[in-house]
Structure formats: structure tokens, C-alpha cells
Amino acid sequence: MRTAMVGVAALALLVGCGAGQSDGRDSQGPPFPDFTGASAVPRAAWLDDDHDTQVVAGDVEETVEFWEPFLWLPNGDLVLHTAADSSGMAVYRPSEDDIIAETDDEWGEDEFGLDGVTGAVMSDEEELLSVDEHGPEEPDELVVQDFELEEVDRIELPEPDDDLLRRYQPPVASEGATMVPYYDVPNGGTDEERVYGLVRVEDGEVVADEPSEITGLFLSEDRETVLGVTSGFHAVIVDPDTGEVDEDLGELPVPREPSAMDHRDGSAAVRYEQREGDRTVYLDVAFVDGAWEHDDEASDEQVWYVDGGRVVDGRHGVEWQPDEGGDVDLADDVTDLVVAGSLIPFD
Numbered sequence: 001m002r003t004a005m006v007g008v009a010a011l012a013l014l015v016g017c018g019a020g021q022s023d024g025r026d027s028q029g030p031p032f033p034d035f036t037g038a039s040a041v042p043r044a045a046w047l048d049d050d051h052d053t054q055v056v057a058g059d060v061e062e063t064v065e066f067w068e069p070f071l072w073l074p075n076g077d078l079v080l081h082t083a084a085d086s087s088g089m090a091v092y093r094p095s096e097d098d099i100i101a102e103t104d105d106e107w108g109e110d111e112f113g114l115d116g117v118t119g120a121v122m123s124d125e126e127e128l129l130s131v132d133e134h135g136p137e138e139p140d141e142l143v144v145q146d147f148e149l150e151e152v153d154r155i156e157l158p159e160p161d162d163d164l165l166r167r168y169q170p171p172v173a174s175e176g177a178t179m180v181p182y183y184d185v186p187n188g189g190t191d192e193e194r195v196y197g198l199v200r201v202e203d204g205e206v207v208a209d210e211p212s213e214i215t216g217l218f219l220s221e222d223r224e225t226v227l228g229v230t231s232g233f234h235a236v237i238v239d240p241d242t243g244e245v246d247e248d249l250g251e252l253p254v255p256r257e258p259s260a261m262d263h264r265d266g267s268a269a270v271r272y273e274q275r276e277g278d279r280t281v282y283l284d285v286a287f288v289d290g291a292w293e294h295d296d297e298a299s300d301e302q303v304w305y306v307d308g309g310r311v312v313d314g315r316h317g318v319e320w321q322p323d324e325g326g327d328v329d330l331a332d333d334v335t336d337l338v339v340a341g342s343l344i345p346f347d
Helices: none
Strands: 043-047 053-057 060-064 067-072 078-082 089-093 098-103 128-132 141-145 151-156 164-168 172-174 177-186 195-202 205-211 214-219 226-230 234-239 244-251 260-264 267-276 279-288 291-294 302-306 309-314 317-322 328-331 335-339
Touching (some): 043 067, 043 317, 053 067, 053 078, 067 089, 067 335, 151 205, 195 214, 226 260, 309 335
Antiparallel strands (some): 053 060, 128 141, 141 151, 172 177, 177 195, 195 205, 214 226, 226 234, 260 267, 267 279, 279 291, 302 309
């Protein structure tokens, strides 16, 4: 459903393989673009035709075998997840060219607190959040792990009344509070009967379980603003101290849940993702001068901005476009592309 991706800047970068060798990497992979002399480079990872993960991050360009890219962490590490013939999760550190952690656990995007478009970790702390769903027989749990996949806390989440089913949505943490949206629906009920609510957790304890108009939450790429969507499809800024709407940005022009949201310096952006025939298309909506604006048609292209350029994923491949000029082709016809970037251009 929904990868932190933080824009990165680096100086005078050279192309080459990392220092170490460890299981799952191939230093004899395909050649990488030459970023020599660039003032900024992207952080990107994708699957190639051999189903290996290609990584570009700062001065590291590597091939990681047996794993698939999942999300970038704010500290520069890359979380990998299971390939077809293995299971679990791993953390790859490009700066050391090493897989520094592995676990047998595996999360789906629906349970993980992340944004699958921008790849943003939904916490302003060094933690990964997920909901462990157990079904109606026992309570679901909020699971907190550090950036090396070690479990540091597990909190039992409230159960609904006996005649209701509850589905928790991806959690978001900010300023010491973790918020977990959910909806309840009667047994055998329909989507039209959903009742939305929000659980708040502080210091490892559930402190509130209350009705809410918020249906889903996002954390901005800079990890400073909690964004939400209401049942009336308004985009809102949420106060993490209360879980209530702090600012209403108005009704979104597309009446459905977005794939991603971002906010920085008073600007906001929303990305929608949808299938049209055999292709995926994207529609970006920007909050400008107090109103939402967007193109009339969806596009084949996705764009991520970093401080110094942008990464463009289009029909003809992935391209790095630095502000200083000299566009670089990263790859052709990739799958599972994960980029560290924002939906909002840097000035």
C-alpha cells in the first residue's frame, strides 16, 4: 500500500564498488553511470533483468543478489525484502557494502508504516513501525523495531466490540506519539458501513482510542509534518499531540485515497497511482496558493526531487536530472524502483 526517503546531497563523487564483500553481492555487476564531479547524486535501487537489486547511493554503485529493494532509511541504509527463493528482510549499508542485519520476519506494505511511492518511513525516530494482525481470536499488535530490524517494543492494540471487525491502517509516529488509524465494520457489513477511528500510543501504552474522521496518515519526507486524508477526502495536517486536525487544506480534486502525500515549507503535494490497461499511470496534485492544482491527464512518469536534482521514471527508463545539467540514464525498463526523494521540488 504505501518507502524514508530523504533527499541527499554529496560532493565530488566517484564511481566504484564498495570496500567489502559479503553474501548476496556481486562486484562484477554491470557498469554504472559516472557521477564524477557531480554536486548531487540520487539514492535509488531497482530490480534488473536478472532479478538482482542494483543500488546507486552516494559513491556506491553495487549489485545485491537474492534480495529485492523495499525502502530507504533516513540514515542511508536500504531495507531489502524476500526474493522468490528466500524469506525475510535485510538491511544493506551502501557505505560499507555490507548486509548488516537479517531477519526471518516479513512485512507486507499494507501492515508496514511506510509510503510506497516516496518510500518514507512513517516515524521521526529511528524506528520501523508495523501492525501484526492476528485475526478475531486475539488482539492485533503494534510492533516497533530499530533500523537493524531488532524488535524493541510490542504493544497490544484495542479490540472492537464483538459484533464488529477492525482493520488497522499503517501507523505514523511523530513527537513522541504513535497514531494508528483504523476502521470498524459490522460482521458481514459493507464499506459504506465503515466507522473510522484513531488509536494513540505514548511511552508504550495506549492512551486513546477515539472516533476520527481521518482514514489514513502520512509523514512528510522531511519527517516534520503529519498529513492525513479524511472520510470526506479533505487533505489535512494532524496535530500529533492530540490526533486531531490542525489545518484543513481543502477537498482533494480526486475523491479517493492517494498513494502518497508530502509537505514542506507551506507547500503540499499528493500523488495518485492507478492502472490503465497494462500500464500504471500517475497523477500529481499540488497545493499552491491555497488551492489544489493538477494536470488534466495522468502521466507515465514519476518524479522524485532531491536537493540538487530529480529522478524521473518514465516509459523509456530511469533518468537522473541534476540541476546543474548533464542528465544521466540510470537504467532501462526497471521494476520495483525505490527512490529517496520528495514530491515537492527544492528551491
